[in-house]
Amino acid sequence: xxxxxxxxxxxxxxxxxxxxxxxxxxxxxxxxxxxxxxxxxxxxxxxxxxxxxxxxxxxxxxxxxxxxxxxxxxxxxxxxxxxxxxxxxxxxxxxxxxxxxxxxxxxxxxxxxxxxxxxxxxxxxxxxxxxxxxxxxxxxxxxxxxxxxxxxxxxxxxxxxxxxxxxxxxxxxxxxxxxxxxxxxxxxxxxxxxxxxxxxxxxxxxxxxxxxxxxxxxxxxxxxxxxxxxxxxxxxxxxxxxxxxxxxxxxxxxxxxxxxxxxxxxxxxxxxxxxxxxxxxxxxxxxxxxxxxxxxxxxxxxxxxxxxxxxxxxxxxxxxxxxxxxxxxxxxxxxxxxxxxxxxxxxxxxxxxxxxxxxxxxxxxxxxxxxxxxxxxxxxxxx
Numbered sequence: 001x002x003x004x005x006x007x008x009x010x011x012x013x014x015x016x017x018x019x020x021x022x023x024x025x026x027x028x029x030x031x032x033x034x035x036x037x038x039x040x041x042x043x044x045x046x047x048x049x050x051x052x053x054x055x056x057x058x059x060x061x062x063x064x065x066x067x068x069x070x071x072x073x074x075x076x077x078x079x080x081x082x083x084x085x086x087x088x089x090x091x092x093x094x095x096x097x098x099x100x101x102x103x104x105x106x107x108x109x110x111x112x113x114x115x116x117x118x119x120x121x122x123x124x125x126x127x128x129x130x131x132x133x134x135x136x137x138x139x140x141x142x143x144x145x146x147x148x149x150x151x152x153x154x155x156x157x158x159x160x161x162x163x164x165x166x167x168x169x170x171x172x173x174x175x176x177x178x179x180x181x182x183x184x185x186x187x188x189x190x191x192x193x194x195x196x197x198x199x200x201x202x203x204x205x206x207x208x209x210x211x212x213x214x215x216x217x218x219x220x221x222x223x224x225x226x227x228x229x230x231x232x233x234x235x236x237x238x239x240x241x242x243x244x245x246x247x248x249x250x251x252x253x254x255x256x257x258x259x260x261x262x263x264x265x266x267x268x269x270x271x272x273x274x275x276x277x278x279x280x281x282x283x284x285x286x287x288x289x290x291x292x293x294x295x296x297x298x299x300x301x302x303x304x305x306x307x308x309x310x311x312x313x314x315x316x317x318x319x320x321x322x323x324x325x326x327x328x329x330x331x332x333x334x335x336x337x338x339x340x341x342x343x344x345x346x347x348x349x350x351x352x353x354x355x356x357x358x359x360x361x362x363x364x365x366x367x368x369x370x371x372x373x374x375x376x377x378x379x380x381x382x383x
Contacts (some may be wrong), residue, residue, distance in 0.1 A: 072356025127354030246275030
């Protein structure tokens with residue numbers, strides 16, 4: 001047992017970290033391991049790999065991800081800002097390099113191989129971008145004379161432009177939604193919010209008109225008879241087959257034919273083998289993580305911590321909602337992973353980094369430490 005009187009870094013972390021939030025995140029990680037074992041062997045066998053190839057790599061990626069999560073959760077808000085700035089700069093460089101020399105897969109350049117490891121730099125950029133945008137919005141409330149909002153807009157346009165060049169419209173929409181949410185939370189005028197929403201809608205319409213890939217997905221969603229809807233149709237069949245309690249572990253049928261059953265459509269595999277009950281439990285875990293983080297952020301007197309934790313929670317929740325909505329045919333296919341559940345090294349490490357920052361920013365800190373950050377007075381005037 002740790003005493004509250006101890007003043008070691010670990011004891012201070014243990015008594016200030018949000019343990020229910022950390023428990024929900026660890027539960028999602030464990031669920032991801034179980035579902036990776038259930039969904040990935042048929043995919044690996046179909047492409048000539050060892051049946052447990054993707055499962056082994058999923059577990060392998062979890063080890064450094066847990067270290068990243070725990071290590072980042074020890075950081076102070078100031079250290080989080082500095083690390084986010086460094087990681088965002090590195091990720092932007094990697095995206096540019098990917099666009100220049102990365103291999104083209106299915107018409108997109110999203111991956112680059114470094115030291116034998118495939119890296120999707122756009123995944124790494126998301127949480128660091130959210131933190132930097134949150135810091136700029138916090139500065140705009142503390143120092144109105146600083147053009148922080150304009151700087152946040154410039155960063156948004158830079159990142160979105162690079163994502164569109166890949167192209168990766170799913171990540172683009174996710175980044176825009178999170179930035180817009182932060183913009184709204186920061187108390188900006190509603191006319192700006194509606195204006196940015198209009199620009200986003202105009203951008204989506206332009207993509208529909210000029211990008212055949214996007215137009216095809218939207219047409220297939222609106223009219224399934226207009227194209228190949230094999231994956232989403234098979235996913236819906238999985239939900240029908242599974243019912244409330246599922247067919248049982250290893251008894252799923254959809255995973256034998258779904259090319260992306262271990263990534264984009266792992267939620268459908270979970271429904272077929274373990275039933276809608278497990279899907280609802282997973283949904284409850286995602287909702288708990290988001291709501292718990294938002295509630296802790298609202299109670300935080302540090303403006304930066306409030307904005308950053310809220311933005312990271314929204315990023316986490318919206319990504320999960322997009323993946324589950326695609327599986328249920330509620331929105332067009334996006335190619336978005338389900339946090340900590342889907343296979344993907346870059347995704348898991350990036351999510352661990354983002355969630356680690358969520359845990360760090362929601363820790364209970366002494367009032368003197370909050371006031372030392374320089375945002376306490378801004379918080380009172382903002383409220």
